[in-house]
Structure formats: C-alpha cells, structure tokens
Amino acid sequence: MKEVNITEMERKFQEKIDQDIKIEPKDWMPDDYRETLIRQISQHAHSEIVGMLPEGNWITRAPNLRRKAVLLAKVQDEAGHGLYLYSAAETLGADREETIDDLHSGKAKYSSIFNYPTLTWADMGAIGWLVDGAAIMNQVPICRCSYGPYARAMVRVCKEESFHQRQGFEIMMTLAKGTPEQKAMAQDALNRFWWPALMMFGPSDGESKHTAQSMKWKIKRSTNDELRQQFVDVTVPQAEMIGLTLPDADLKFNKATGHYEFGEINWAEFWEVVKGNGPCNKDRIDTRRKAKEEGLWVREAATAFAQKRAARKSA
Amino acid sequence: MSNKEWPLWEVFIRGKQGLNHKHVGSLRAADAEMALENARDVYTRRSEGISIWVVESNNVFASDPSESQEFFEPADSKIYRHPTFYDVPDGISHM
Ligand SMILES: [Fe+2]
Numbered sequence A: 001m002k003e004v005n006i007t008e009m010e011r012k013f014q015e016k017i018d019q020d021i022k023i024e025p026k027d028w029m030p031d032d033y034r035e036t037l038i039r040q041i042s043q044h045a046h047s048e049i050v051g052m053l054p055e056g057n058w059i060t061r062a063p064n065l066r067r068k069a070v071l072l073a074k075v076q077d078e079a080g081h082g083l084y085l086y087s088a089a090e091t092l093g094a095d096r097e098e099t100i101d102d103l104h105s106g107k108a109k110y111s112s113i114f115n116y117p118t119l120t121w122a123d124m125g126a127i128g129w130l131v132d133g134a135a136i137m138n139q140v141p142i143c144r145c146s147y148g149p150y151a152r153a154m155v156r157v158c159k160e161e162s163f164h165q166r167q168g169f170e171i172m173m174t175l176a177k178g179t180p181e182q183k184a185m186a187q188d189a190l191n192r193f194w195w196p197a198l199m200m201f202g203p204s205d206g207e208s209k210h211t212a213q214s215m216k217w218k219i220k221r222s223t224n225d226e227l228r229q230q231f232v233d234v235t236v237p238q239a240e241m242i243g244l245t246l247p248d249a250d251l252k253f254n255k256a257t258g259h260y261e262f263g264e265i266n267w268a269e270f271w272e273v274v275k276g277n278g279p280c281n282k283d284r285i286d287t288r289r290k291a292k293e294e295g296l297w298v299r300e301a302a303t304a305f306a307q308k309r310a311a312r313k314s315a
Numbered sequence B: 001m002s003n004k005e006w007p008l009w010e011v012f013i014r015g016k017q018g019l020n021h022k023h024v025g026s027l028r029a030a031d032a033e034m035a036l037e038n039a040r041d042v043y044t045r046r047s048e049g050i051s052i053w054v055v056e057s058n059n060v061f062a063s064d065p066s067e068s069q070e071f072f073e074p075a076d077s078k079i080y081r082h083p084t085f086y087d088v089p090d091g092i093s094h095m
C-alpha cells in the first residue's frame, strides 16, 4: 500500500516539475531529490566560502586603493553568496554545523578551481574574468532550477556576479596594455587559469553520473559540455580583443558549427584535484578549519552578549 | 544555550518608501539586534532596502502545503467575486 502511495506521489511530483511549478521547502519531495539538492547546494556554498581564500591572499597587496576596495567588496560578496546558499540548504533540513564540518573533514567537495595558487596580482584579473565568468555561465541556468529557495538565491548571486567578472577583465585589460612585463604577467595568469577554468564545468557529459536525473528534476538545466562550449565561445573573442593568447594549440573556429573547437582537457589532473591532491587542497581546508577554531571566541562572545542583553530587558 | 545553533531568522526588506516588506531570505544570529545588523550586511549591500524586519523562524506559523487544496477551496468556488463573472452590455463604459 505504502509503496503505491510513494510511486503516486513521485508521479505527481514529476508532473509539477514538468509543468515548471516550483518546489518549496515544505512540499513533498522524493528523498533523492532532497539529497541531491543538499549535496549540490552545500558544495556550491563551500565553493563560495573557500573561493574567498585565493583572492583574500591579495587584498593587502592590491596595487592601489581603488583595486583594494573593489577586491574587498568582491570577496565580501562571496561570503554573502555562501550564506544565501547555506540558508537554502537549511530549508531542506541540512544542519549548518554538520554541513561545515563535512567540508572540514574532507567529506564534502567544493569547486576544484580554488585549489590552484594565486601567484601574482594578474591572477586577480584571471580569476574575476575566467572563474567568475565560468561561475556565471553555470549559475544563470540555476536561476530556473525547480527548487524555489535555490533558484531565488541564484537570482541574487547572478546580479552580484557581473561586477566580479568586469573588475577582473579590467585588471587583465590594464595589464595587457601596460609594460611588456605587465603584459607577460597577464599572459602567464591566463596560461595557468584557462584549463582549470574549463574544468569548472565538471566532467564530460558521458562521464557525469548525476546529469540525467538532475536534468529530469530540473535541478540542472544545461549539461556540462553545453555550458563549457558557451564559455569558450564567448571568452575567446574577449582574449583576442585584449591581445592575449589562449594556451591551446588546437583552438580553432569552426565556421560550419559557429563554435570554437578546443583541445583535450587533462581529466587526470581534474580528478587528482577533486580527490584532494591539487596544489592547495590541504592549505585551503587547514585555513578554513583554523578560521573556525580561532573564530570560536567571537561566536561565544556574541552568545554571551545576547544573553546579557536579554537579561537586562527582562529585568 | 550553546553557540552551536544560533536561532534562525527570516528577513523582510522594504525596498523603498511606499512598498511593503518582502521576504528575502534567512540567516542565523544570536539575538534580534544582531540579526538586524547581519541582515543589513548580507541583504542590503547595494542599497536594496530602507527598512528591515527580522522574525525568528520559530515564530512563523505557516499553512500546510499538503492541505492547501482544502484550505483555499472557499475562494476557488466563488468566481462571482471577480468582475469578469458579470456581463456588461456593449455601449456601457466606465464600469
Ligand atoms: Fe560567488
């Protein structure tokens, strides 16, 4: 009897999805849908938070006050993005503390891109332009995701992201127009970040185990390869415009398809980084753990202050 | 109270004078005053609001989506509450 009911509920649920009716926190949903979303949203939240570290590395060394204010505002936005997303995960019943502990224990993943080091100021340009650019490409379709709170969080995030990409592009453009040393620095950053940026879209469609179900549930609205191709198509002309060269000998425009063809991604490297063996994985997690431990007294003080204030009010 | 779980707060923002407060999301904070300050930092970084309400999520009493059909049925059956229910002959205007 119960079996039949679940099947019937799942059928009705899929019907809602097919009609583009959003799912809200208290609505019935299949367990797998809930788990898939919790996994994806919390991974996304972790990426925003860990993503602050490579850029945070350069805040104190920004070349001037304008660049410093901009970078600070951008990194602060990323903290906000993390918060919107942790809140969205909580609406599904995820426990905030546990979610964060899963990141710190290595159980939860985050975007592989943040495990690459930021060696020069030009990396701030490459990250804003390419990494935030790829993130926008990924996130725009999620604004139409079937789960209401996730979709709404993405609308906010996407509004804020476009300045991130522009400020990065501006840095690259400025360096590219600068002295030969500055231009070389921009080119070097592009060389190091181009391939990892392409990896941000995840494994090829054939290898991606969750894609089919996620598309059916409208959690995902485009496949990894579709988004990667879109990203290449819009980015190549931008690089040409500022006189930088993409580090891909196989890159060429196909007139028949209207798309750029590009070389083979080094998937072995991608999986190594995902598994935890990238250049900065250990450092990133250590930094997050340390931040949690060393921030404990602030959280305790806030709690004590709230208690004191409540006692004063009731007295 | 351990610091482990600060209460959850729902955040409502009035975008500008003349508009109503609208739910924008939620956050955790130790008390109402801190929830308000956090809401300002998180949800109005680009001047999205001129007034904020925070309500502890526990205090929100919500209708049950699984009963929404019965719950809202009284309105569904009263189509005569809509102006389109009535026939107005041609030639009658301002109505
Ligand atoms: Fe972000």
Ligand SMILES: [Fe+2]
Residues within 6 Å of the ligand: A048, A081, A135, A139, A157
């Ligand atoms: Fe993002």
Ligand SMILES: [Fe+2]
Residues within 6 Å of the ligand: A078, A132, A135, A161, A164
């Ligand atoms: Fe960003």
